[in-house]
Every structure is written in C-alpha cells, then in structure tokens.
Amino acid sequence: DAGVIQSPRHEVTEMGQEVTLRCKPISGHNSLFWYRQTMMRGLELLIYFNNNVPIDDSGMPEDRFSAKMPNASFSTLKIQPSEPRDSAVYFCASSLRLTVAGYEQYFGPGTRLTVT
Amino acid sequence: AQTVTQSQPEMSVQEAETVTLSCTYDTSESDYYLFWYKQPPSRQMILVIRQEAYKQQNATENRFSVNFQKAAKSFSLKISDSQLGDAAMYFCAYRRRSGNTPLVFGKGTRLSVIA
Numbered sequence: 001d002a003g004v005i006q007s008p009r010h011e012v013t014e015m016g017q018e019v020t021l022r023c024k025p026i027s028g029h030n031s032l033f034w035y036r037q038t039m040m041r042g043l044e045l046l047i048y049f050n051n052n053v054p055i056d057d058s059g060m061p062e063d064r065f066s067a068k069m070p071n072a073s074f075s076t077l078k079i080q081p082s083e084p085r086d087s088a089v090y091f092c093a094s095s096l097r098l099t100v101a102g103y104e105q106y107f108g109p110g111t112r113l114t115v116t
Numbered sequence: 117a118q119t120v121t122q123s124q125p126e127m128s129v130q131e132a133e134t135v136t137l138s139c140t141y142d143t144s145e146s147d148y149y150l151f152w153y154k155q156p157p158s159r160q161m162i163l164v165i166r167q168e169a170y171k172q173q174n175a176t177e178n179r180f181s182v183n184f185q186k187a188a189k190s191f192s193l194k195i196s197d198s199q200l201g202d203a204a205m206y207f208c209a210y211r212r213r214s215g216n217t218p219l220v221f222g223k224g225t226r227l228s229v230i231a
Contacts, residue, residue, distance in 0.1 A: 035218075042222070095216055
C-alpha cells in the first residue's frame with residue numbers, strides 16, 4: 001500500500017491567494033483527519049470525517065478554511081484567502097474505524113505551506 | 117476536554133545510554149489509548165509505541181518501553197541503547213477508545229543524541 005498521499009509537498013503562495021491541499025487516504029480506511037502543525041500551537045486537529053461525513057470541524061480556525069471529502073478516496077482542505085499566519089505543516093491521517101486495529105492513525109508526509 | 121502535557125521541550129542523551137521522556141495527560145474517560153510518535157527532520161509522523169488504558173502491562177517495542185501510571189495519568193517513554201537515528205521530536209498523544217476520534221497531542225520533546 002502506498003500509504004496516505006498528500007499533495008503538494010510544498011506550497012508557497014502570496015497572501016490573498018486560494019490554496020488547496022489534497023489528501024488520498026489509505027484504501028479501505030473510512031476515517032480521515034486533518035491536522036495542522038505550527039511552532040506556537042503544536043499539532044492540532046482541524047477537522048475529521050467518518051465515512052465521508054464531517055464529524056467535528058471545531059478546530060477550523062475561521063471561515064477562510066473549508067474541507068470536503070466527496071468520496072472515500074479523496075479529501076481537500078482549502079484556504080481562501082490565505083494569510084501569512086496560515087503558514088504551517090498540514091497533515092492528513094486516515095484510520096479504519098471500529099476494528100480491533102482501528103486505533104492507529106496513519107499519517108501522510110504533510111504539506112508545508114508558506115504564505116508570504 | 118482532554119489535554120496532554122510534555123514538560124521537557126528538549127532532552128539529550130549520549131549514544132548507547134538510556135533516556136526517559138515524560139508525559140502527563142488529563143481526562144475524565146476511563147478507556148482510552150496513549151501513543152508516542154516520532155517526527156524526524158523529514159517530518160513524517162512515525163508511531164513508536166501504543167498503550168491501551170485497560171491493560172496494566174506496560175507496552176514494549178524493542179528498545180522502546182513505556183511506564184504507564186493510570187492513577188497518576190502519567191505515560192513516560194524510555195529509550196534504551198540510544199542510537200543516532202533516535203534523534204527527533206517525540207510527541208505524546210491521547211485518544212478516546214470509543215469511536216474513531218482524533219488524537220490530542222502534547223507539544224513535543226526534541227531529543228538530541230550525542231555521539
């Protein structure tokens with residue numbers, strides 16, 4: 001299995017531009033999580049989905065952030081408009097729900113976003 | 117809300133020696149999982165070890181072991197025979213057992229290994 005795939009690996013954009021981060025979870029996994037990592041706040045949850053349905057988006061900082069999961073094999077995190085304070089590493093993770101082994105989350109390599 | 121605290125922002129250890137990283141957590145739940153993740157400079161999050169709260173026996177994975185003290189809500193990681201490749205950020209994380217809920221992370225401990 002290829003693991004969790006995220007694209008792009010690096011993104012540099014100017015303030016005000018739209019940014020779209022993409023994630024392909026491990027095949028067969030039915031939970032997907034978006035985390036953000038910054039020096040100041042560490043690793044924090046932004047949103048997560050079970051069976052493509054958003055369960056908790058309380059970590060999404062503001063309306064500029066939106067996430068979708070149109071099918072079991074794809075999710076996007078969009079920032080519009082982007083701001084310098086959005087600069088961070090964004091991780092996607094997936095796991096298999098309600099199984100004995102379903103407690104492990106598998107992380108993608110992350111997307112390093114820089115907003116200038 | 118659950119919280120995870122790692123009180124050691126940085127630690128160092130001599131190669132081949134043993135080091136212990138501390139973690140405490142706060143929860144009102146009785147059933148949960150605890151994890152240690154390693155993040156090397158590549159930034160990939162790598163699961164090092166996990167502990168189910170209902171198990172009294174401490175988890176071990178080769179050179180990595182934990183000291184799980186449920187009553188004290190303490191979950192420390194011991195790395196034996198430290199190797200240069202162990203140098204990384206280490207994150208302690210908590211997750212409720214019910215459902216497939218998100219991880220709650222500590223702020224991390226940066227471990228340096230001195231040759």
